[in-house]
Structure formats: structure tokens, C-alpha cells
């Protein structure tokens with residue numbers, strides 16, 4: 309039996325596959341530009357296939373984009389959440405994986421502890437996709453890469469600047485830097501740096517990763533400016549954290565230091581007035597809603613890769 313293609317992190321696919329995903333997403337998006345969103349792609353490559361989505365945390369974009377992605381590929385979806393499934397009453401991930409594998413063709417899980425998705429993948433006999441864990445958010449970053457490539461940027465050598473909390477989204481950006489050969493400047497308060505494992509991965513692959521507490525230094529000459537919520541799902545809102553994050557707000561002064569033609573990314577949901585000002589969020593440089601739409605196009609490619617169709 310061919311080895312299962314799980315997509316727990318970007319490295320599971322590798323740089324060549326991610327490049328193929330981006331190319332396919334661009335082609336499929338262009339081919340259906342004027343069609344209704346529920347119409348299937350002409351080739352319906354996943355006809356007859358079912359995606360089972362399991363949510364242990366809230367979601368708008370991931371949930372809707374995977375649903376529409378699967379429909380456009382000719383397949384269908386079903387959604388479980390922990391409060392209304394037996395997972396919420398203590399049924400194990402291992403048993404859930406074995407049951408779902410007999411009922412659906414691919415599983416997407418959004419959960420807290422990354423070990424849970426690894427457990428799901430160990431026991432599933434169908435591909436498992438990471439729809440966000442506390443450690444990483446790889447599907448988001450495929451959409452982010454698609455968004456910057458669509459804006460005419462070339463990934464190798466790109467200067468990406470991150471501001472705020474060193475979180476799951478940043479971890480996947482660092483992993484993408486290693487695979488697609490771009491550089492990352494990370495500006496966080498002391499104590500909120502990303503896990504060094506991701507920094508070292510990117511550096512070992514030849515990417516430059518700067519860790520600084522100086523937001524201006526990170527912004528100087530950046531091609532892409534990125535931030536995210538200061539408090540991720542499952543984390544505590546503390547006055548101390550919000551106060552520490554304040555100097556890392558993406559505002560007009562920070563954007564003015566970035567390169568002309570730079571773009572602003574945010575995975576959303578945003579807390580306008582906290583990690584980003586309204587003026588930047590609503591500016592022409594902000595591509596956050598294209599980025600959100602691209603979750604559909606990017607995930608179609610992720611799904612096709614999982615089925616060995618890319």
C-alpha cells in the first residue's frame with residue numbers, strides 16, 4: 309500500500325510539492341473566476357470522496373473554506389465538534405481515528421495539543437490534515453504564500469517581517485521559509501519568541517532569521533508585514549501580555565519603514581486597534597481578505613496532494 313500522505317506540517321509535503329500546490333491553486337482559481345462558488349471544477353478530481361472535519365476549537369475560515377474547497381473538487385464534507393461528538397465525552401483520538409477512517413476518505417482536525425493530531429495520524433488509515441494546533445497552522449501558510457505570489461512577489465529571498473506573539477502561525481511561516489528559501493525578521497517582546505526548533509530549521513536551510521525586540525529594525529525594507537492576534541485560542545488574556553505586545557502593533561509608522569509595494573497579511577480574526585490599526589487593516593497594502601479567500605484555493609491543492617493527485 310502506498311504511504312499515506314498526511315499534512316500535519318509543511319515539511320510533510322516539502323518545497324517541490326508546495327510549489328506544485330501554488331501553481332495548481334493559481335490555475336484552478338483562474339479557471340473558475342466567474343463561476344458561482346458552489347459550482348464544481350470541470351474535472352471534479354475528488355468526486356465521491358468525503359472530508360470529515362473535526363473541530364476542538366472555534367473556526368470560521370478553516371471550516372467554510374475546507375467545505376467549499378471539497379465541494380468545488382466534486383467531493384462532500386461533514387463536520388464534528390468536540391461538544392456534540394463523543395470526543396467531548398472522552399472517546400480517544402485513536403478510536404475516533406479508526407472509526408472515521410472507515411467512514412470518510414480524509415480527515416481534517418483542529419485541536420490544541422499537537423500530539424493529538426500526531427496520534428490521529430498514527431491511527432488513521434486515511435490522510436490527516438492539520439487545521440491548526442497550538443504548534444502550527446500549515447494550511448494558513450499555503451494560502452499566505454499564494455497571496456504574496458499573486459501579488460507578483462518571488463518567494464526565494466523575500467523578506468517577511470512578523471510582529472507580536474511568537475505563535476503557531478509564525479512557526480509555520482518559519483517552516484515555509486526553510487522550504488521556499490525566504491528570510492524572516494521576528495519582532496516579539498522578550499519571553500514571547502517562537503520555539504527555537506523552527507528558527508533553527510529555517511537557519512539550517514539557509515534562510516536568514518532575525519530575532520529582535522525592536523519592531524522598527526524588523527520592519528526596515530520588509531516585503532511582507534505579518535501579524536496575528538496577541539492572544540491565541542486557549543491562551544489566557546493577561547494585562548501583562550497585552551502591555552508587552554503594545555510596541556509591536558502594526559501601524560502606519562511601521563508600514564512606512566517597509567518596502568514600497570509591501571503587503572500586510574493577517575490570518576484573521578483580527579483585533580483591530582490591538583495588533584493592527586484600522587488605518588493599516590483597511591489600507592491598499594492590506595491583502596487580508598484575498599488571503600482569507602485563498603484558503604479555499606490553497607486547500608484544494610492540499611487535498612489533491614493528500615490524494616496523490618498533485
Ligand code: CP
Nearest residue numbers: 367368369370575576
Ligand atoms: N485563519 C483561520 O484559521 O481562521 P479561522 O479560525 O476562522 O478558521
Ligand code: NVA
Nearest residue numbers: 475536540541575576
Ligand atoms: N494564532 C491564532 C490563529 C487563529 C487562526 C490562534 O491560534 O488562535
